[in-house]
Amino acid sequence: MSPMGKALSKTITYVIIAIVVIAVAGGLAYWYYSSQRPSGIKVGLFISNLGNPYFALLRDGAQAAVTELKNKGVNIEMVVYDAKDDPSLQSNQIETAVGQRFSALVVNPTDIQAIQPSLSKAKSAGIPVVTTDRDVADKTLRFVFIGTDNVKGAEQAANALIQALTASGKPTPWNVVILNGIPGTTAAIDRNKGFHNVLDPLVSQGKVVIVAEEVANFRRDEALSKMESILAAKKVDAVIAANDEMALGAIQAIKGAGLTPGKDIIVVGYDAIPDAIAAVKAGEMYATIAQSPFLQGYWGVLAAYYRVTQNWNPPADWIPTPTVVVTKTNADTFQQEVSTPKPLPGAP
Amino acid sequence: MGLKGTSLSALVRKFLSLEESKPLVALVVLYLASAVISPYFLTVYNQKILLLQASPLVMLALGESMIIMMGSIDLSPGSTMALAGLIAALASNVYGFPVILSALIGVGVGALIGLVNGLAVTKAKIPSFVATLASMVAARGLVLLVTGGTSIYGLAGYEWLTDETAGLANMVWLFIAFTALTYFTLKKTTLGLKVYAIGGNEEAVRYSGLNADNVKIAVFTIAGSLYAIAGLMMNARLQAAYPWTGYGSELDAIAASVLGGIQLTGGVGSPVGSFIGAYILTLISNILILLGVNPYLQWVVKGFILGVAALTLTRGLRYVK
Structure with a gap:
């Protein structure tokens, strides 16, 4: 082996040693650092x-x-x-x-x-x-689930609907249409249950008639067509929908039939999407539910x-x-209302 | 007496020889049945909403039927209408373009998707089912990406489509005009002749020196434009660009074509048939709601009626694929 080659192989050896030392030191530092982690x-x-x-x-x-x-x-x-x-x-x-x-x-x-x-x-x-x-x-x-009680929210929606119907002075029995979401989804099942919890007792008292209950799959276009067809056959006083998209579709159908949403037919939605808040402010939708x-x-x-x-x-x-009923009175302020920290129930 | 009898039977025979006759009979039967079982069916209001509800579907079915007649299939109508409607809404509501220009941009988007489909099928040689499946998924993805799943609302300037002229909404006149135009194109022009020829025997068309690729590209592009117009109609009906517009409508468009007597193997059918098919589908949904049939049962009944209708249409055929 030439002297040149010897020098080169020596250099390579040093480089390898250096790499090993750095790797071991780095590994030790990382191990130390990660073992310290649980303090934060x-x-x-x-x-x-x-x-x-x-x-x-x-x-x-x-x-x-x-x-x-x-x-x-x-x-x-x-x-x-x-x-x-x-x-x-x-x-x-x-x-x-x-x-x-x-x-x-x-x-x-x-x-x-x-x-x-x-x-x-x-x-x-x-x-x-x-x-x-x-x-x-x-x-x-x-260990815990933190989320909306959709049954309770839907009960609030139905109560808001009844409140609006009472205030409107429309003669009873009130003809109500229910628009349901995608069958089998938790939201659709729970919200439907909440609507019926409030409406069913009124039905047996003869104050409310559910003239139609359709599945519009949470969709605006389906709700539009279905509501149009319902209006061809039935006199309707109010619509309650399991989400705002369907409520907004129903509002389009009501307008198309030459009726005034909010006056001739009261509409209540769910979810408080921006589009629905605009409709609430315009008086076309009576209420929606904010999570x-x-x-x-x-x-x-x-x-x-x-x-x-x-x-x-x-x-x-x-x-x-909590769920909050959004009507014209709190359409501008509800966002703050639901975005304020509240103490965690059962906190130590 | 004998003379009158023969001329009447000749007339009947002539009617039955029309390719639109069977779908038309099916529609008339359903129409009469609906009128008998629901007193609300024949009201002016209900007839008007039937036409309105049928409008976008007729446009989709017209485009779809042209493609099926070539022996291809298009899965992109629903997504194309959503994307075209969205882009038009963005152009007018966000970028402040005039509504007419925005609508044209929307139609351009539809044509572009159709062009891409056509190029994918002819140049890249991807089967139409796969190529249009890809554009269906991608276009819907674009819509959701842009909107984040929320609608563009407060659309103004679309009233013209829902305003009435001579008792019918302008969008109804529009789809009648497009049905006539499509009929003319397919039956009276060389392009139409080539469409039927490709659907009948594409090999023969190619051996005879015709450029089948160009015809396919042109038809896919025209179909895309028709879907886009359906998207504009939905914008007008909802006064919003709704991101889930037309989700699943491709199947309605195919079903309408089949109910209209257009064979999935290609080469046979009339665009008037697809119009009738779209009307039948709309009518079935309408009458089931008028009767207040249980929502879950509605699907069963709809499937049953579709099956029976398809059965009557294929009577007399030697075989189907």
Whole structure:
């Protein structure tokens, strides 16, 4: 071997040694750093679709809780993941977070079934999970669900409808149309139940007649066609729809029939989407129901924090978030109303 | 007496030889049956809403039937109408273009999707089922991406379509005009002749030196424009660009074509048939609601009626694929 070659092989040897030393030192530093991690709380927030304003509010609520805890001197940080409504992407995000040893996960599932395998991994790693807005099918995979009580919200909607009918002075029995959502979905089932809880007793008292009950699959165009056909055969005093899209479709049909929505026929929706709020302000829709995504996020983080620090057990495995009836009087202010932090029920 | 009898039977025979005769008989039977079982069916209001509800579907069925006549299939009508309607709404409501120009832009978007479909089928040699499935999914995705799932509301300037001329909404006159135009194109022009020829025997068309690819591209583009007009009609009916407009409508468009006597194997049928088919579908939904049939049972009854109607249409055929 030439002297040149000897020098070169020597250099290579040094380089290799240097790399090994750096790698070992780095590994040790990382190990030390990650073993120190549990002193701070790291919460993962998994959102089904941040492009939807509703879930953006959920994120804002969670952020508000983190800021509040930080101001109290708690060492907490939160990482937000957006699944863009893709269940497989969300599963990957959750699995990655489990590998990074997050302290707790606040999950807004894209799908109540598809999410389960990844949540099982969190469970076996001993990471507590809170579900928000949508629950998972297997309720043992999370310690608490924080979401809307749709039955109660629908009862509020139906009560608002009756209130408006009473105030209108229309003669009883009132002819009511119910527009239902996609059969089998939790929202459709619960809201239908809530409507009937209020309306059925009035039907047996002879004050209300349900002249038609149709499935319009939460869709505006279907509700338009169905309501048009209903108006061809029936005299209608009021419409109650399981979401705003259907209520707005019904309003189009009412206008098309030469009637005035809000006056000839009273319409109540659900969800408080911007389009519906505009209709409420215009007097075309009497009321809609607003949920509290902000509180879902806010309470979600607080629940996770209490679970991690004090092994908190919630009073029930479902903490319902409030629903607010939006009418002309609070159409401008309800957003603030539902975006104000409130104490978590049963908090230690 | 004998002479009169023969001329009458000749007339009947002539009517039955028309390719629109069977769908027309089916429509008349359903019409009479509906009039008998519901006193509300024949009211002026109900007849008007039937026409309004049929308008977008007729436009979709016209486009779809041209493509089926070539022996292809198009799954993109529903998504195309949604995207075209959305772009038109964006142009007028967000970017402040005049409504007429916005509507033309919408039609342009529909034509563009049709062009892409046509190129995919002819140049990239992707089967039409797959090519249009791809554009159906992608176009719906674009709509949701742009809107985030919420409607564009407060649309102004679409009143012309719902305003009435001589007792009927302008959009009804529009679809009648387009039905006539499509009929003329298919029956009286060389383009129409080539469409039937491609559907009948594409190999023969190609061997005879005709450019079948250009015909296909042209027809897909025309169909896309027709879907776009359906999207504008839905904008007018909802006074909003609703992102789920036309979701699942491709199946209605195909069903309307089949009910109109257009064979999925291609080469046979009339656009007037697809118009009748679209009307039959609308009528069935309407009468079931007028009667207050249980919503779940409505689907069963609808499926049953479709099956029976299809059965009567294929009577006398040697075989079907």
